[in-house]
Structures are given as C-alpha cells and as structure tokens.
Amino acid sequence: MQKVIEAISRQALLLGREQRQAALTALGLSGPGSRFLKDRQAWIAQNIDRDIRTARRRIDEGCAELALLLAEGGETATTPTGSWHTERMRVLLALDQPRPEAFVFRRVVACNESLDELDLATTLTASGQLAVHGADDVNVDVFAGGTLLRTRNGSSKQTGLALRPPEPLRRGQKHEIALRVRTAEMLPHYVCVPKSACAEFTLTVRFGTRTPRTVALLEKVFQNDLRSVTGTPLETDAAGEVHVRFRNLQPEFAYGIRWDQ
Template identity: 35%
Template sequence: MTTTHATLVRELKTLRKGRGVHAGRIVDRVGPALAAACGITRADGPAAARQKLVSRLTELIEQLPEDLQLATRAAFGLVSDVRHPLYQERVNWVAAVVDRDSRTVRRRVDEAVDQLAELAATTTPRDAAGWHTAELSVAVALDQGQPEVLERYQVVVDGDTVDKLEFASVFPVRRRDVDVHLLYGGTLLDRSSAVERPGFTLLPAEPLTRGDTHDFAIRYRLSNRDVMHPCVLHVPERPCEVFDLRVRFEHDRKRLVRTFDGVLQRSDAEPSGTQHEVDRAGEIHLRFRRLLPGLLYGARWGGSVVCSARRAS
C-alpha cells in the first residue's frame, strides 16, 4: 500500500463518521489528500467544497462493483432519504435493506473504501478531463482479404466547452497501411506521426457544452492481412463507461484468445490475461465496464511485439 493510498483510506474513514458529507465545517473534515483528489482548493468555500466532494465521491462509487455501491453511498450520506446523524445508524439501515447483519455491511464498506482510495489516487476527475467516453464499440472483421475495423464512440462533455476531441485507434498499425474514413460526427484531422497507432483530432460541427453527448464513427480499412497485428488493446486516457469489442475470425472455432480486463501495465513482465474461446461462428464478443485510465483492456490472439502492453497506449 502506497503512502497516498494509505492516507486516502484514513481520510475516507474519517469522513464517513457522523453525518458524512453533510457534516458541518466540511472543509475541516476533508483531509489534504482527499481534497487534492476532489479538486478542492483553499479558495473554495463550504458550499463549493461540499459540491466537489459529493460529485467526486459519486463518480468514484459508480465505478465500484454493484454489490458495494448502496452500502458505500449510505456510509458517506449520499442516499437522499437516509440522513441519519451517525455512521452506525446508516450501516444498520443498509443491513435491513439487503437482509445482512451490520458486520457484513461494515466489511463491505471497508472493502469499498480501499477501492475508492485506489481510484481516487489513479484517476482524474471527469470535470478536469473535459469529456469522457460513455461507450466505445469496436468491430473487427478478419475474414476477408482487407481487414476492416469500425470504431463507434459516444462521448459525454464534463467541462464547460469542448471544441475538439483527441483520440487514437485501439489497434496498432502503421498509418501508411490503413485507409481511414470518418462515417459521421464532424471533421477529422490526422495527427499521426511516426507512431504505431494512428491519432486523430475530431472537430464537432458545433462546440459541445457540459452535459452534451456526441457520437462519431470511423472505419479503418487495412491494405492486407499482414499489416493487421493480432490484437486490439485499449488503454484509455480518460474514464470510459463501456468498451464493447467484437472480432470476427475466418471461421476458426479452435482459436483461443487472451483477454485483458483492467490489467496493470508493467515494463518488466508480460500482462496476465484470461483464455477465451471463439464461438462456432468464428467470433468473440467482449464487453468491459467502468474502464479506468492507464489500465489495459482488450484481446490478443497471437504473439506480437507490437501488441505488448508497453505499446498499447
């Protein structure tokens, strides 16, 4: 456990006491590590500090496993109709709702606090990022002479105004080996250089404002099968709620695909993954939820240096 993580755990456990996020003198209840994770500064008054705290905690709790979310919301006083003045009273309320004893609920909250500390230390608040991905759907067709990849994005604006969206393909390929076509969603500017993944800037027809959603889609057509490296590996730079991946092989039912669901990248070791069988139609369908920036998600179906985790971002 790192020093920052341990500090955040301690500060979160202090915050959940009493009335939680509704405690008086909230600025004094939020420790320095938690304040930094929530973007709270000395210039913020009590109302602004509480708003940032509630927004960030709510965002982080949404990334927890579903069985931990209710207990965690109640623990910090984020359930609107549960404003009990004591932490233990809120624990008892959750115990009655889920039909478990209070010790079980406290263990769940402790587990959630540990995960919240990790998320707070490793992810950026959505408002600071300007926008995040609600859903990225990727379809890969390998059963033809020229492989094709279709990427469909739905993004949500978290900042005040966003006039451009920067992103890169989720598969490695040299820019000269692929034809890129924007199907809809604005104007596409190519910002690729001597890198292994094409990078682009999308300009929406009109600037996007807070709360807007925007859809766009891109089709990649590769020159031949040999230039398609055997992997689709996504290391998001921003939070991503859903990553849906479909790969169609050439009717190879015996193929095994290694999948990665939130794997930490390391420079000194091969990332661990899970073996996944291709179905009778020669396809694989994966769906990842609550993706965290910096972690590895996707699939690899063959050995390739270019497909290493170190190069996935």
C-alpha cells in the same frame, strides 16, 4: 454516509449534464434545499426549460444510469479528466476480410465548454492501435460525428488525427461518433488503453473460418505485458466470433483480447 455521497457524486460525473443535474437534484444532493420531491422536480423542469414530464424522464434516465455505474463500478470507478471522456465505446473488428477492418462507435461527453476538437490520435490508441506503424498507415473514414482533420504531433513529423464536431460541444453534452478503420497489417491483439475515463467498452472480434489456436482475455494489464501476460482463455462461438465487455476502465491500462493464429 459521506462516503456514499462522494461515490454518488463521483459516478455522476460520467453522466450527461441534464441527466447528472436531474439525478443529483432528485436525490437532494444538488439544486434547491426542499425536502419534497415534487418541488425538486419543478425546479429541474424550470432549470432545463422543459415540462414536468420531461424533467421526470431526465430523472429516471439519470438515476438508471447512475445506479448502473454504482452497481458495476463501485469505489474503483474513474473520475473524468481532460477536455472529454468516453461514456460508451463499441468496436466491431472483422479479421475475415481482405484487410482488417473495424467499426468504432463511441459516445463521448464534453468536460469543457465550447469543445471544438477531439484528439483521435488518443482515440486510435484507446480503441486499439490497428496499424503496426503510425496514423499515416491507417485509413479512417468518418460515418458520423464530424469532420476528420490531419494534424502534426508537436515538433515531430508523425501525423495525428482529430475530429471536428459539427458544432462546438457544451460542457456535459454527449456526442456520437462512428468511424471505420482499415489497415493492411495489425498486431495479434486488440485493446482499449483509455487516456481518461471510459465507462464502458464492448468488443466483438470476428475471425470467421480463420479460427486462432488460442484467444485470451486481457483485463487491466500494462501495455508492455500484452504478449507476456497469460490472460483468461476464451472460446470463439459458432460464427467464429468473440465478445467481451468491460466497465469503468482504468486509464493507462489495456483491456481487450489477444490471439495466436
């Protein structure tokens, strides 16, 4: 029983603050010690300053997300570390354009209070390093989620990128980011290498009529092995696209696809 409680509590860290509190309280793992669900629902409503219907909705949302994480993640799920982590990331990469172009949609969750900056040097690496060189060679446009900042990485001359949200994020608060990333060149792979917890990553790569000779799925591989590992063969669909999805990505491992033109 204790292992079940530990697994539920660990997965609940990937939820937003209100959903996490509602789910754990409804399950009797947090909040008041009452054995009656209606009492726990009333406590949730009072604690989040909402009516009882909203509290029930938060419980349904939190329990549904928690059940999905437990079903697909199990004991291997990653505990969030750092000041923020990724709940969901969706990348649409078009290789049939004059320049490789990616739209990156990311839902992040703040792990610290008053989080006022998100390090996109990590984000660019985690969502697939498009450029052959550094951040100076990548064009990034923010479609939603804040203001783009250019920073210096320590004492080096390399330019980094950061995003300042419209307002500082509270612990457990979810925040949506939408970016467009363009570059003149890119390596023949696109991978996510999370630096902290990433619950879900979906990737669509559109080759169009430029169908590669081979496409391979890369799942939980070392970055140094991106070119050498065999990978699982994939087929493009009728539109010349490949779609892949990953759950509960392990930090420092690569997830994505590789192709040979």
